[in-house]
Amino acid sequence: MEVIRKVLKWLEKLIYFIMAVFAVIVYTPEYYSENKIGFLKDLLSREISMSISLLMLLIIVFIFIWILIKVFFRYDTILNNYKKQLCEIENKNNNKKLDEAVFKRLKDVLPYNNVRNFLKDKDLGNKFSRENLEMIYNFLSEKDNPEFKFKNKEIEVLIKKLNKKLTELTSLLGEYASTVGNTEMLRIHRSLKSHDPVLYSKIIREANNTATEAWNNYHKIIDLGRENFGDIN
Incomplete structure (x- = not known):
């Protein structure tokens, strides 16, 4: 279980890195040099190849799976916190x-x-x-x-x-x-x-x-x- 947790921690850091890179690509304003098309504009104006589309899909699927794994391993904690909140509300009402x-x-x-x-x-x-x-x-x-x-x-x-x-x-x-x-x-x-x-x-x-x-x-x-x-x- 401890090994799995360490792997999840590593995957979490990797995903944060991928998301950061993705954010830079999407949101960083392009640089316009004199009489030249900016790099991002030039890149995004080209047709996206199948391999790039597949890579993006895999990244999205990978992130989704990571979220599911995180939820699964935190299920007991989430459930216990929810039960605790319900008990507190019930006790308060009583x-x-x-x-x-x-x-x-x-x-x-x-x-x-x-x-x-x-x-x-x-x-x-x-x-x-x-x-x-x-x-x-x-x-x-x-x-x-x-x-x-x-x-x-x-x-x-x-x-x-x-x-x-x-x-x-x-x-x-x-x-x-x-x-x-x-x-x-x-x-x-x-x-x-x-x-x-x-x-x-x-x-x-x-x-x-x-x-x-x-x-x-x-x-x-x-x-x-x-x-x-x-x-x-």
């Missing part, structure tokens, strides 16, 4: 379908309008609904679920950042928020405002900042999801 399902589930667990109202628009120094925390807890409960992970690495990185910020937020609110009367509303302990106003302001500021950071990550996830998967309902 991963996209899986991510589409996860993206739809994410939007069901964290509805856009609800998340925006709580994380972006709400001042956590005021009252907020218990449903907002339950929504976040439902999302965080999926953190270790392998079926709730994106194949898209960029989105998955943002999901982890969102998990981190929402965990910080729920931890903060879980420690410093309490129920308002007999309602389903919560707020930062009012007693803290009189006992330790500095800490009270700090907790509200941290809660709002963490909520804003979580919102920014969530919004990027939605933007990337729409860019990659379109509007999925």
Whole structure:
């Protein structure tokens, strides 16, 4: 096999040489001397003999055979590359379908309008609904679920950042928020405002900042999801 490859390499160089010579003959402009017909014009104006025609035919056939041999010996490589490309396309399509399902589930667990109202628009120094925390807890409960992970690495990185910020937020609110009367509303302990106003302001500021950071990550996830998967309902 190695000998054959060396022969093919030699033939390849020979064919390149023949093609170069042929190109020079065909494309090189003729030289006109004074009151004389150029060499190429004189040569091409003569009748082509049978032997020259046969030689040209043999060259063409030889080149064609060389191409077939090259293709034959590279068949496995070409076929493997083609199969590899097909596998990559198939895997990419499969991963996209899986991510589409996860993206739809994410939007069901964290509805856009609800998340925006709580994380972006709400001042956590005021009252907020218990449903907002339950929504976040439902999302965080999926953190270790392998079926709730994106194949898209960029989105998955943002999901982890969102998990981190929402965990910080729920931890903060879980420690410093309490129920308002007999309602389903919560707020930062009012007693803290009189006992330790500095800490009270700090907790509200941290809660709002963490909520804003979580919102920014969530919004990027939605933007990337729409860019990659379109509007999925």
